[in-house]
């Protein structure tokens with residue numbers, strides 16, 4: 001059984017790493033795993049090891065949208081040293097894996113290190129015995145072919161969920177446009193969506209998670225926020241515990257993060273610092289000052305879905321198209337779960353009456369043309 005549900009403390013390692021210089025990253029990643037007992041505790045000779053970075057879209061590493069290639073190559077090295085057979089997989093939100101891997105530097109890692117890239121394009125229906133609500137999931141077939149899963153998220157803000165950290169990165173196991181269906185099902189009820197993400201996490205249960213927080217993203221993430229240097233790597237087994245520690249590091253009350261709040265309610269993972277054994281860097285010294293949250297961090301998501309569209313439009317933040325940046329690529333139209341975006345007279349138009357505020361359009365727009373507009377009542381409040 002994964003230690004996240006055991007009664008003993010969850011271990012979370014924090015290691016400083018100033019930049020993405022390859023050897024420095026390797027040493028820092030290795031140190032973080034050594035603090036957890038060493039890579040040999042996770043991988044046996046001959047294990048097929050699936051590395052799951054965040055490969056949201058085809059942006060260069062400096063944009064801080066995706067897990068940095070030097071983190072991925074460091075983990076590939078560690079896995080090989082332990083006798084494992086690594087491969088790298090994901091299901092990008094925009095564009096195929098080949099194109100995204102090229103842009104993000106992951107293809108170079110795969111070519112140089114002789115590691116297979118696996119596109120999550122085939123789904124299998126899997127029973128989720130540990131799930132609290134969701135007892136079955138359709139997930140990438142690659143999940144079944146792996147002996148060990150290593151989760152490699154990127155530390156970023158998220159306009160819908162506030163932050164996208166370790167638990168959320170497992171959403172990549174949902175294949176392609178099936179993600180949009182989950183967004184639609186979750187609607188404006190982010191707590192429901194958080195519960196789904198936790199149930200999915202209980203299914204995937206990566207054996208090891210290493211968070212790329214060397215340069216994270218603040219502001220209106222996860223696709224178009226601002227890179228923020230933090231110089232940190234976090235590692236652990238319990239994704240909820242790592243997310244809790246990251247909140248402390250950023251000075252964000254963990255109850256503001258829907259996933260952690262739902263985890264606390266359901267007793268999934270460790271959500272209190274007193275239940276977590278911190279290893280490595282002193283938490284106080286690791287703290288990041290003035291971390292900028294998305295504009296959506298308002299009271300919008302706390303209103304029940306039964307409230308009228310008037311209240312929804314005046315209180316909640318909403319997506320807004322900057323037509324000077326828009327290239328009419330249709331990515332947002334194709335990925336909008338409620339099909340509320342249409343091209344009218346050559347311009348993208350959003351029907352706010354049916355918009356569920358999932359911010360997939362803002363997350364996936366390759367041009368950064370979808371901004372976030374706060375509701376006027378929210379501004380006053």
Ligand code: SF4
Pocket residue numbers: 321325326327328329330331332333348364365366367368369370
């Ligand atoms: S808003 Fe962005 S995603 Fe939508 S059509 Fe314009 S450029 Fe493409």
Ligand code: SF4
Pocket residue numbers: 319335336337338339340341350354355356357358359360361362
């Ligand atoms: S317009 Fe954007 S925020 Fe609204 S439902 Fe569509 S993708 Fe989600």
